[in-house]
Amino acid sequence: MKKLAIFDFDGTLFNSVDDVVKCLNEALTIYGFPTLTREEYIGKLGGDIDEIVSLVLKDNDTSEYHEPFKYTYLKIYYGDEKENTLPFPCSYEVLKTLQSKDVLLAINSNRFTDSLEFFVDKFFGDIDFVLIEGHNYDTPTKPSPAGINKIIEKAGVSKEDAIYIGDSSTDILTAKNAGIDCIIVKWGYGNEKDLENDYVLDAIEDACEILNYF
Template structure:
């Protein structure tokens, strides 16, 4: 029986792509760089904001200086606008409530920077008592490093066998493998199901309620 379910945030609990795209395009435009359609951001996100900016910049402009310039405009703008268009995926609030009622502990493990991770989780799921809400923090390796899942397990006092990790991308599937926990790949997120299946996750969820069947 699973004691802990750890969720990725972007593309798993929340559809955040429109706000991420708008904020990155705003920063790119501020410095005269070309912008991108929203759907392009499905493949830019997943490895934290610095990798997002690197991917969004023109290939000949991917310098540390330009990445920092984009960050300096993106962060304050995104902090102001990150709930404009973002929404929970269908069935997610009900899933979290159902898991909580069953006594399953819940955690969030994201590559989004910590302040935004905490804000979005508190804003969209204020009634859910997550045991830990972890994002990208300075000096801490990002996913697919297993550290963020291990920290979540420590907070919940759960073993690897008692933990389920839920995500929508190859980064998430690699994270679960590295942490030695069962993975659930969700098909409603930013990446195609074939990308998830390449990593042989224990389960594939096509709707949120499916995850309730993977606890035993």
């Protein structure tokens, strides 16, 4: 049985895409660029902020627009109430149960660390995470295994005792690069191809299925 559960954030623990879509479209409108639908955004999210901006701007991703657009979006996002960003059903209950079983918990995401900490404090205030490792400009982002390796080192467990829980191809590749097992959730922002990836240990429909590995 595993001793350390490392969770992705967006699409795994939290349903966050609608606030991201709203704020990105507001930024696109400010610059006079065409907005995108929710479905169009789904395939563009998962990387770090610079990767997302490049995919959203497409042909307009130039030195003239990249940094100003990123700044505008972040200003809008951090100023937004983000009332649509909420934990997926049973996320809290699963974390609470794992914690009661003395399972070590961590988060590894390409979202900025301060943003992760904001939502964790708001919704998971009594959950004790070993480490919340988000996007920091001085460390590589997923699918680099740097975040997972840092978490495993701090947790003091072997890679065989750790498992990564995510929802997309980025998460699968991150786990593979780190050399740890991976579970993919079906309620997130991945696609059918991700669910069928040979590296995936299991693709689950119910968050409570996570408990089977601990």
